[in-house]
Amino acid sequence: MLEIQDLHVAYGESEVIKGLNLSLKKNEIIAVMGRNGMGKTTLMKSLIGMIPSKSGSVKLEEKELFGMQSHERVKAGLGYVPQGRMIFSTMTVQENIETGLTSTKETEVPEDLYNLFPVLREMRKRRGGNLSGGQQQQLAIARALASNPDVLLLDEPTEGIQPSIIKEMAHTLKEIRDSRGLSIIVSEQVLSFALDVADRIIVIEKGKIIHDQPRNEVDEEKVSSFLSV
Amino acid sequence: MFADYTWAELGSIFAMQGFSGLILFSVLLLMALGLAIIFGQMGVINMAHGEFMILGAYITYLTSNLFSTYIPELFGAYFFIAIIFAFIGTFLLGALVEWSLIRHLYKRPLDTLLATWGLSLILQQLYRTVFGPREVGVTLPDWMMGSFQVSEMIEVPVNGMIVMVITLFITVGVFLFLQKSRKGKQSRAVVQNRAMAGAVGIDTARVDRFTFALGCGIAGIAGATFTMIGSTGPTSGQLYIVDTFLVVVFGGAASLLGTIASAFSISQAQSIMEFFLSGSMAKVLTLLTVIVILMLRPQGLFSLKVRR
Numbered sequence: 190m191l192e193i194q195d196l197h198v199a200y201g202e203s204e205v206i207k208g209l210n211l212s213l214k215k216n217e218i219i220a221v222m223g224r225n226g227m228g229k230t231t232l233m234k235s236l237i238g239m240i241p242s243k244s245g246s247v248k249l250e251e252k253e254l255f256g257m258q259s260h261e262r263v264k265a266g267l268g269y270v271p272q273g274r275m276i277f278s279t280m281t282v283q284e285n286i287e288t289g290l291t292s293t294k295e296t297e298v299p300e301d302l303y304n305l306f307p308v309l310r311e312m313r314k315r316r317g318g319n320l321s322g323g324q325q326q327q328l329a330i331a332r333a334l335a336s337n338p339d340v341l342l343l344d345e346p347t348e349g350i351q352p353s354i355i356k357e358m359a360h361t362l363k364e365i366r367d368s369r370g371l372s373i374i375v376s377e378q379v380l381s382f383a384l385d386v387a388d389r390i391i392v393i394e395k396g397k398i399i400h401d402q403p404r405n406e407v408d409e410e411k412v413s414s415f416l417s418v
Numbered sequence: 419m420f421a422d423y424t425w426a427e428l429g430s431i432f433a434m435q436g437f438s439g440l441i442l443f444s445v446l447l448l449m450a451l452g453l454a455i456i457f458g459q460m461g462v463i464n465m466a467h468g469e470f471m472i473l474g475a476y477i478t479y480l481t482s483n484l485f486s487t488y489i490p491e492l493f494g495a496y497f498f499i500a501i502i503f504a505f506i507g508t509f510l511l512g513a514l515v516e517w518s519l520i521r522h523l524y525k526r527p528l529d530t531l532l533a534t535w536g537l538s539l540i541l542q543q544l545y546r547t548v549f550g551p552r553e554v555g556v557t558l559p560d561w562m563m564g565s566f567q568v569s570e571m572i573e574v575p576v577n578g579m580i581v582m583v584i585t586l587f588i589t590v591g592v593f594l595f596l597q598k599s600r601k602g603k604q605s606r607a608v609v610q611n612r613a614m615a616g617a618v619g620i621d622t623a624r625v626d627r628f629t630f631a632l633g634c635g636i637a638g639i640a641g642a643t644f645t646m647i648g649s650t651g652p653t654s655g656q657l658y659i660v661d662t663f664l665v666v667v668f669g670g671a672a673s674l675l676g677t678i679a680s681a682f683s684i685s686q687a688q689s690i691m692e693f694f695l696s697g698s699m700a701k702v703l704t705l706l707t708v709i710v711i712l713m714l715r716p717q718g719l720f721s722l723k724v725r726r
Binding site: 237238239258259260263264269271275277278279280284287288289291292296332333335336 | 600603604606607610611613614615616617618619620621622623
């Protein structure tokens, strides 16, 4: 599905992602874990094209994405839910989701998105900025799903969300994966959430993968030792 | 200062000055609508906005000459064609300027001030070279001249009514476009968060070019209506640029309703005070009032209340 080969990303002289290789299978959920500043967000942003990559290759279903602009990558089949959600706060919930329809031919928000997040249907006339954190997170996911992606990128979706909703979110993500047949890369610091949601857990440190295991073989203590400061 | 007039006279003065204030309001509002998009939303300090307006005025002048020379029988209708030409001409120049200049400066908003100021000087000189330093005026078709006699002392000019009707249509049109259309929603998303808008699939470069060009196009329409109330010279735009910025800042960035309210209050205050005081004194008083209000309400008259 998604093949990342020898990806290098740098801010000026300082290289943050140093030759990363990762392959994501269809219907697979990978949790990318790591401490702050180890390159999780940089990886996500470079995959969606918000920051340019220096070298390497990112292929989605054999299609090379390297060098493409963000909107071209969305058209090719990537969906992105940023850290901090970044919804368009002065636009209504419905308008926010509609922006995600740009790369499709649709003009109406599909009903199944509202069925997935009923609270958004209730609030569709409210301004995005007036929603609670958890609701905004749902909105950001709905907005990304509106473009019918094959691969969904989620950057720390649990940040600032209360624990009961985190549990629910893991459930929703799996449901989305099963019903839409997509693959997900989620970056995460909360181990319990990663264990709930992922099929594979990888740990990156200083821009490289140092640990990569399927969910059922994961050694929890080892992973948490990577995450502790 | 009111002592020299009777009550009836005062009433008529207020009505007439109020009406001429409405015409000023119309031109100012059209100018400010374009700038509210370019400055209020995109954050580009467009010092050349006045020159875009003047381009619209010159295009109207050319169209009227064209009509009177080649198809004089249709002269009565030239103005409506001229508005369309003015919009298209300034829209295209706006797109060109965005592509060659502005798009490199989105991350450095203050530099747009210098760059567009330079552009405004270049355009002024260009107009001077092409059209000459003297002001030009258009001849209005007969049906646009004259005035309605409302009462013995109150007269309402026809061209003023036309200007106001056009302004009404454009304002409603722009509002509906930004709020309801697909393209309008995309441009609101882009001005709010350019990087994120790209990451949901919007071609931000194209939307930016379109949004900027649209703002310029509206300035062009302002220029076309301007020809009905004043004559056009290479530097006429300079007279309006400060007022226009004042309107946008006073109204509150990113709020169309605020822009309308502030254009209205500034033009009315200006026009009514001008009759009793000198023009520059009126301006001083308007500016002072605006400054005091902005000190109390830095966000402008209207602002959206949301968590950012």
